[in-house]
Amino acid sequence: MQTDQVLSALYECFRGKGWRLYTCTTCNNLIFSKNAKTLCWRRKECGQEKKFLSLPKQKAMVVPGQIKDVIEKAATKKGYNRVESIPLTANHGKTDLIIAGVQLYNDVIHGKAIQSCFPDRCVISQPCVRMQFADKVGKVDGISTAFVNTCTEHVGATVVEHAFAVDFWLDVLSCLGLHVCDVSLVYRTKKRNWGTGDFLSHDLFFMYGDLELGDASYAVVPTRCAGGSGVLQISDVGFGVERIGWAINKTDTYYDVLQPWDMQYTTEVNDLYRTLTLLAMTGVKPGPKGAGLQFRRLAKQLYLLTPNIFSFGLVSYYFRYWGSFTTCLCGLEVSSSVISREYDRLRNNGIASNNNWPAPKNDESTEEYLERMVYSKIVTPSELRKMYTP
Numbered sequence: 001m002q003t004d005q006v007l008s009a010l011y012e013c014f015r016g017k018g019w020r021l022y023t024c025t026t027c028n029n030l031i032f033s034k035n036a037k038t039l040c041w042r043r044k045e046c047g048q049e050k051k052f053l054s055l056p057k058q059k060a061m062v063v064p065g066q067i068k069d070v071i072e073k074a075a076t077k078k079g080y081n082r083v084e085s086i087p088l089t090a091n092h093g094k095t096d097l098i099i100a101g102v103q104l105y106n107d108v109i110h111g112k113a114i115q116s117c118f119p120d121r122c123v124i125s126q127p128c129v130r131m132q133f134a135d136k137v138g139k140v141d142g143i144s145t146a147f148v149n150t151c152t153e154h155v156g157a158t159v160v161e162h163a164f165a166v167d168f169w170l171d172v173l174s175c176l177g178l179h180v181c182d183v184s185l186v187y188r189t190k191k192r193n194w195g196t197g198d199f200l201s202h203d204l205f206f207m208y209g210d211l212e213l214g215d216a217s218y219a220v221v222p223t224r225c226a227g228g229s230g231v232l233q234i235s236d237v238g239f240g241v242e243r244i245g246w247a248i249n250k251t252d253t254y255y256d257v258l259q260p261w262d263m264q265y266t267t268e269v270n271d272l273y274r275t276l277t278l279l280a281m282t283g284v285k286p287g288p289k290g291a292g293l294q295f296r297r298l299a300k301q302l303y304l305l306t307p308n309i310f311s312f313g314l315v316s317y318y319f320r321y322w323g324s325f326t327t328c329l330c331g332l333e334v335s336s337s338v339i340s341r342e343y344d345r346l347r348n349n350g351i352a353s354n355n356n357w358p359a360p361k362n363d364e365s366t367e368e369y370l371e372r373m374v375y376s377k378i379v380t381p382s383e384l385r386k387m388y389t390p
């Protein structure tokens with residue numbers, strides 16, 4: 001699909017509704033906007049930081065679960081089939097964990113099925129984990145390792161149908177109280193590869209002021225599928241539900257949308273509990289490779305940041321949060337114990353090597369390990385109290 005073909009089809013669809021096309025004077029990105037826009041705001045040099053916070057505020061705050069419900073209801077009215085989120089462990093492709101809702105078509109893309117078991121046109125709210133910006137959590141506002149990607153997917157869509165999908169989302173944002181005049185769509189093309197060959201994706205970024213809420217991609221993706229056309233022509237429009245929440249609530253930081261207000265722990269620690277809880281409740285267990293290894297890395301980071309205390313309270317907080325978006329395979333008790341066992345394993349190894357004590361047993365909780373050290377007369381209870389009272 002030629003670049004100009006997609007762009008002009010999009011332009012044709014939006015022109016009648018008062019949208020004009022501008023060019024960012026800093027980076028040359030094309031911008032669809034209802035106001036004369038000279039900056040795309042996608043990068044620091046293309047606009048001011050957190051400008052969206054000065055846009056009109058609404059009276060009531062919303063939680064991400066409510067946003068998801070509004071979107072899904074509107075989408076089903078427009079004929080999208082609602083699909084439950086898929087398990088977080090990606091079976092095929094380049095990632096260990098699901099990073100976007102469009103991966104529900106992984107089977108077809110990677111040649112494991114001729115036809116997807118999911119409908120061609122659907123709406124899905126998919127919890128995702130992206131580790132590539134993990135070091136920016138708490139340092140750059142708006143970043144978390146886990147988030148909900150609510151998307152509409154349309155397999156076999158024409159460009160015009162894709163433009164309809166974009167239009168649907170503009171309506172939804174407006175229903176949610178985000179004024180369309182404050183939204184601009186920044187266009188770019190990007191060469192991509194999902195492990196089945198290069199393809200060009202035509203992306204429109206939904207910018208609310210300078211905050212990126214989501215993007216609409218149109219692409220013809222090569223597939224490994226033996227039967228069929230060998231390509232998946234797809235309209236994939238996805239939003240970060242928490243980002244939309246921040247845009248609506250306009251709290252001082254993005255993390256106010258995600259974390260308990262009391263902030264007993266740092267943003268980094270909260271992010272680790274948040275993502276580990278999601279992994280545990282969707283059945284991921286610590287292991288030597290793939291998703292299990294990601295679990296181990298996160299747990300290790302958690303142990304290094306807070307080596308003396310494990311918070312069951314935070315696990316239960318995030319368990320409730322993810323419960324609105326995912327069918328949990330493991331209940332709260334099992335999920336907490338999967339995380340705390342891994343945490344305790346690291347903690348026990350740390351205690352043993354710091355004190356030169358006998359090695360901990362597999363699957364021994366820290367409480368059990370310390371008790372065993374007391375009963376083997378390695379340490380006395382009063383010495384232990386001195387060592388481990390926070």
Ligand SMILES: [Zn+2]
Nearest residue numbers: 024027040046
């Ligand atoms: Zn720019």
